[in-house]
Amino acid sequence: MFAVVLNFISPLCKLGAIADDEVCSLKIRLLWFVAAGLLWLSGLTLAQAALTIEITQGVEGAMPVAVVPFGWQGPPGSKAPEDVAAVITADLQRSGRFSPLPVSDMLSRPTEGAQVNFRDWRLLNVENLVVGRVVPSGDSYIVQFQLFDVFRAAPLIGYSIRSTASGLRLTAHQISDLIYETLMGEPGAFATRIAYVTEIRSRDGARQFSLQVADADGHNPQPVLNSAQPLLSPSWSPDGKRLAYVSFESQRPAIYIQDIESGRRELVTSYPGLNGAPVWSPDGKRLALVLSRSGNADIYVLDLERRNLQQITRDYAIDTEPVWYPDGTALIFTSDRGGTPQLYRVLLADGRAKRLTFEGRYNTRASFSPDGKRIAMVHGDQGEFHIAVMEMDGGAMQVLTDSRLDESPSFAPNGSMIIYATEDKGRGVLSAVSVDGRVKQRLALQIGDAREPAWSPYTGTQ
Amino acid sequence: MNVVKKLLIVSVPLFILAGCASTPETTMDEPAMQEEAAPAAVEQPVAAVATPVEASTGFSGHPLDDPSNLLSERVVYFDFDKSDIKSEFRDIIAAHATYLSNHPSASITLEGHCDERGSREYNMGLGERRANAVSKFLMLQGVAARQIEVVSYGEERPAAFGHDESSWQLNRRAEILYKSR
Numbered sequence: 054m055f056a057v058v059l060n061f062i063s064p065l066c067k068l069g070a071i072a073d074d075e076v077c078s079l080k081i082r083l084l085w086f087v088a089a090g091l092l093w094l095s096g097l098t099l100a101q102a103a104l105t106i107e108i109t110q111g112v113e114g115a116m117p118v119a120v121v122p123f124g125w126q127g128p129p130g131s132k133a134p135e136d137v138a139a140v141i142t143a144d145l146q147r148s149g150r151f152s153p154l155p156v157s158d159m160l161s162r163p164t165e166g167a168q169v170n171f172r173d174w175r176l177l178n179v180e181n182l183v184v185g186r187v188v189p190s191g192d193s194y195i196v197q198f199q200l201f202d203v204f205r206a207a208p209l210i211g212y213s214i215r216s217t218a219s220g221l222r223l224t225a226h227q228i229s230d231l232i233y234e235t236l237m238g239e240p241g242a243f244a245t246r247i248a249y250v251t252e253i254r255s256r257d258g259a260r261q262f263s264l265q266v267a268d269a270d271g272h273n274p275q276p277v278l279n280s281a282q283p284l285l286s287p288s289w290s291p292d293g294k295r296l297a298y299v300s301f302e303s304q305r306p307a308i309y310i311q312d313i314e315s316g317r318r319e320l321v322t323s324y325p326g327l328n329g330a331p332v333w334s335p336d337g338k339r340l341a342l343v344l345s346r347s348g349n350a351d352i353y354v355l356d357l358e359r360r361n362l363q364q365i366t367r368d369y370a371i372d373t374e375p376v377w378y379p380d381g382t383a384l385i386f387t388s389d390r391g392g393t394p395q396l397y398r399v400l401l402a403d404g405r406a407k408r409l410t411f412e413g414r415y416n417t418r419a420s421f422s423p424d425g426k427r428i429a430m431v432h433g434d435q436g437e438f439h440i441a442v443m444e445m446d447g448g449a450m451q452v453l454t455d456s457r458l459d460e461s462p463s464f465a466p467n468g469s470m471i472i473y474a475t476e477d478k479g480r481g482v483l484s485a486v487s488v489d490g491r492v493k494q495r496l497a498l499q500i501g502d503a504r505e506p507a508w509s510p511y512t513g514t515q
Numbered sequence: 516m517n518v519v520k521k522l523l524i525v526s527v528p529l530f531i532l533a534g535c536a537s538t539p540e541t542t543m544d545e546p547a548m549q550e551e552a553a554p555a556a557v558e559q560p561v562a563a564v565a566t567p568v569e570a571s572t573g574f575s576g577h578p579l580d581d582p583s584n585l586l587s588e589r590v591v592y593f594d595f596d597k598s599d600i601k602s603e604f605r606d607i608i609a610a611h612a613t614y615l616s617n618h619p620s621a622s623i624t625l626e627g628h629c630d631e632r633g634s635r636e637y638n639m640g641l642g643e644r645r646a647n648a649v650s651k652f653l654m655l656q657g658v659a660a661r662q663i664e665v666v667s668y669g670e671e672r673p674a675a676f677g678h679d680e681s682s683w684q685l686n687r688r689a690e691i692l693y694k695s696r
Contacts, residue, residue, distance in 0.1 A: 254676075283671035285635055305666055306639070327643055327667060330636040343636065349647075350640035371640035387637050394596070394637055415596075418634035431634045438632055458678065460634050476631075476678055505635070 124164030124186035149492025293512030612656030
């Protein structure tokens, strides 16, 4: 029988959401463009925007695991609204750390612990086994599962999770996270989302840009904003509810903040010149951004509550692409003040900058790992642009990718993977690579180009 | 006499050849050469820009609409990660500077663009720097700041959509767009 260790109230509850009242109640002279926001919503069909995932490189010796198709305890002849086991299998496979057993190779298909014959699985060299079932309960569903260590014939974890028909995919991702954390010793990032920009060019040359948010596995893409003008640099608020981005809808760059759920949005800056690279501070109260109102690109920090602007860099060079240190006291940014674009660190307290990268002539667009121990960047070398990581304690730079036009790295919230944009057969695609460079996957749009990926923080909201 | 005549006959084609060799870039460059010679001269150079070309090519109308006039060239190209103006584009920018100084009510938007390589926000800064380089050049030649608006599109509005140098070289550019003449 199932050991019900924990009841999740609902997969829709906020598992790790930050209650950020200050930010949620931004009232001071905010211009909300509700109507405009809704006007932009609509347009792309889901089919056009759907991403498909292909694992392009996996780890040798990935952990053999079996996820048995979940039982269904609905009325005879009916079917579960979602194949939960298939979603979990795809998650584990995609991580590159697991090698799931094909269903056709299974000698038995238990749906609860009492039915498991461990010998069936030892014969197949399966180390870990997942069994479970979906039970309808009024308007909702209860998903029960248990994870076993096959060789010790011991249950590792078991959960009973309440869900809804449309929430079953998220429940499956949460189960993947629980399995991943139990077996890998670090949190999973399957129940998270990605924001990205798509572009579709029609034959007459018209361009349709769309800011999208999808599940981390590419499913459920939702347009946040459609525009005939370029959109770029989406950045997640720490609570995962809002995106800051740059829109050229007025023919000039301007920074907006938009609530994903309601579509309400707010114009943040539209100074003459550049308005770019907005990034939320870890506490969600400030926005680092780039303005050129002083004549050239410099880094500023905007206090979202008080609306005051602090200039951080003052240099004739291009200073851009700020990212926050996890403790919020400093920024890393790109600057070509030394002749070539390189990464620098600036302390907010004194504004002094220190160069961080010295290897190669082009190191830009840093992304911090969530633990602050390493950064990913765009590393240009011999006319090619790769994703590289560097340890913050002075370690060497490691190049992770080998395609030639890689950009926009963004760490998964568990630090295990980096999603980035690249080009494949003339099209813009999203790819993800593990921080050790051993696992690669590609997320391709069926039509058009995808770029500017940003991995969400942990939120638990959908 | 005969000898002199023969010398003349021989020397005329030589002269023409020599002339061609020293200005190999066809008649399009001619007006600019005149302009560079007298960049600060007021009023006349604009007429000088238009008139000889009209006469020689048969195009007529506004000098900005004349495809054989330097003013019809509105794009300045750059090297990778560079914003310095290459010598071959100085004549074009100078022609626009002269026109703009002589037409104080005329105004332009300078759009800065980049190729797709490298990061997008850095390219946003680089595109602005390219447009600013053209802007500075224009202002040094007497164009008023109020006549110029600078906007960078970074790599977001490529002129060519390929993923190799043949497209990239067309995308690293600053465009001169007349808002009013």
